Amino acid sequence: MSRPEINGVLETTVYVDDMDAAHAFYSHILGLKRMVAGDRLFAYDAGPGQALLVFRRGHTGEDVETSGGTVPGHHTSGHSHFAFRISTDQLQPWRDYLKANTVEIISEVVWPAGGTSLYFNDPDGNVLELAAPPLWPNFLS
Template identity: 80%
Template structure:
C-alpha cells in the first residue's frame, strides 16, 4: 500500500489565558476574522483553508463529547509559536504598523536562504512570526 498524501496544515493552535485580550490582539492588530466563538476556543480565518485556533488554557484538557464524536483533550504550558506568511514588500509596513501599535519586534532574522522573519509576542507571550520567503525549500515566494 502506498502512503496517502497530506494536503497541508489546516489548523494551528495557540493557548491563552485571557480570551478577550487575545481576540482584541488577533482581530484588531493582525486583522483576522473570527469564525467561531466559544468558551474553550476561538477560530480565526488566516488564509485560504487555514485556521488559527485560540484555545483557553486550562479549558481543553478533558475530552469533549459532541454529537459527531469525541474530541480528545489537549493542552500545553509555556509559550507557543507559529508563523504567518507575508510578502517581502510587506516587511516594512508590518514593522511600522507594529511600532505604531506599541508592539515590540523582539527579533528580526535574515535567513541564509534570503528570507526575513519578524518575531513579536501576543498578549500571553506566545511567539508570533511574520515570515517573508525564502525560508524553507518549500516556501520560495
C-alpha cells in the same frame, strides 16, 4: 502500500489565559476574522483553508463529546510559536504597523535562503512570526 499525501497545515493552535485580550490582539491588531467564538475556543480565518485556533489555557484537557464524535483532550504549557506567511514587500509595512500599535518586534532574522522573519509576542507571551520568503525549500512566494 504507498504513503498517503499531506496537503498542508489546516489549523495551528495557541493557548491563552485572557480570551478578551487575545481577541483584541488577533482581531484588531492582526486583522484576523473570528469564525467561531465559544467559552474555550476562538477560531480565526488565517488565510484560504487555514485556521488559527485560540484555546483558553486549562480548559481543553478533557475530551469533548459532540454530536459527530469525541474530540480528544489536548493541552500545552508555556509559550508556543507559530508563523504567518507574508510577502517580502510587506516587511516594512508590518514593521511600521507593529510599531504604531506598540507591538515590539523582539527579533528579526534573515535566513540563509534569503527570507526574513519578524518575531513578536501576543498578550500571553506566545511568540508569533511574520515570515517572508524564501524560508524553507518548499516555501512558495
